[in-house]
Amino acid sequence: DSGVTQTPKHLITATGQRVTLRCSPRSGDLSVYWYQQSLDQGLQFLIQYYNGEERAKGNILERFSAQQFPDLHSELNLSSLELGDSALYFCASSEAASGAYNEQFFGPGTRLTVL
């Protein structure tokens, strides 16, 4: 158990809908990262937040957004969903914003199915 929690575990929705995924980082970690894992693309970095502020962006679509709240939990919002958005979404956390010794620890993931 990494100490990172994610809810819900599974989510099934229809195309065009909007969903929110939630993540609570490990105690003491200030950075939260979101990743998408699909069969063909593997694990892709989406976005990072550090202590409430956006820190870095990866391959995140404009239909997706995220935020980190004062209690450090984070939410990933996915809107206008398409079939291709079906994937596993992982949250990871780390102590610092950056740095070579800033290991990331992953949560159990949310499996999103868009029908």
Next chain:
Amino acid sequence: EDQVTQSPEALRLQEGESSSLNCSYTVSGLRGLFWYRQDPGKGPEFLFTLYSAGEEKEKERLKATLTKKESFLHITAPKPEDSATYLCAGLHSGGGADGLTFGKGTHLIIQP
């Protein structure tokens, strides 16, 4: 573009048969090379971080090594419970992006 390539894609070994997994990277300004283990339907589990060429780290039957262009994950006398997908990832400097660039993984099966 930063890339991490893992080989082989899949590997089937007999219990006790040692082998190595390869991770080659073209990541500019590499700040760290990470190894994770992932079981089906679960999140990646952190194994090792390597920071400089020549560095080695060990954990039970696993040993990770790093050269200037690639990393190896050596598995010695594996057991069936070592079956998993092993992921390699690079963390690069510059651009402010601290997200990891992952390879597609090696799916390892250890047969009893």
